[in-house]
Amino acid sequence: MQRNHKQQILKPFLAASAALLVAGGAFAQASAPAAPAGKPGHHHHMGHGGGWMKAVDTDNDGAISKAEADAYFNKLDTNRDGKIDKSEMDAHRKAVMAERHARMQAAFDEKFKAADKNSDGALTKAEANAGMPRLAKRFDQLDANRDGKLTRDEIRAGMQKMHRDHHRRGPQGQGAPGSQPAPATPSAPGAPSTSGG
CATH class of the missing domain: 1.10.238 (Recoverin; domain 1)
Known part of the structure; x- marks a missing residue:
């Protein structure tokens, strides 16, 4: 039962994570230099889920195992209720953005x-x-x-x-x-x- 519950949560979680990465990409774009003149389609972004893959694929084998997905889910589920709500997603997004800003500032x-x-x-x-x-x-x-x-x-x-x-x-x-x-x-x-x- 609990396994089915986690699988039901995993799909929306992955979709929400992708949305989170799009927001993160927008932040990265906003903090990157403006696009060169004459290149309106030129943007700096994280790519199609590349940042999310790196965050979840902890053994760097190019695939996400169930254990890695569960570990990432548990990292976001800070109140340990088996669900990820908006406040947890917002807190995670803010933490990711703060970490990215700190790395950019240090560089x-x-x-x-x-x-x-x-x-x-x-x-x-x-x-x-x-x-x-x-x-x-x-x-x-x-x-x-x-x-x-x-x-x-x-x-x-x-x-x-x-x-x-x-x-x-x-x-x-x-x-x-x-x-x-x-x-x-x-x-x-x-x-x-x-x-x-």
Whole structure:
């Protein structure tokens, strides 16, 4: 009986997990650099379930066993009632997004530190070109105070502004007909940033 109950739950669980990964992919896309001009279909995302497979396939054999699926189910079922409800899915999604943000931030900080050859906490255009070439392409746009250097704060604020502007314009560079852009919101400390390199 309990086995049938778990099998009945497993299908909706897998579908919900796929939806969770789509949401995670949207977050990854939002924190990645904007698509290059002329390539409206270019997106950064996790692929068709690739992130979910990696999370569940703990022995990395390219398949998900019942034991692996059960272990993942149990990880999400935090109150141990044999079901995964919306609050458990939301909590898991937030934890995954926070972990991804922390990894992205650590990778960015590592690249920034390596590119900052004189260790002054800012990148000159030459340092950006040498160590973070994708970031260098947006150097003038991100250099808000026009001092010829980019600090982490300038990069973070500039990238957040670009993402807000990109989402207001929509995928083709224009807002939806009859829609108004969302109001600008102040940048939150520690918000997602680009890897830049």
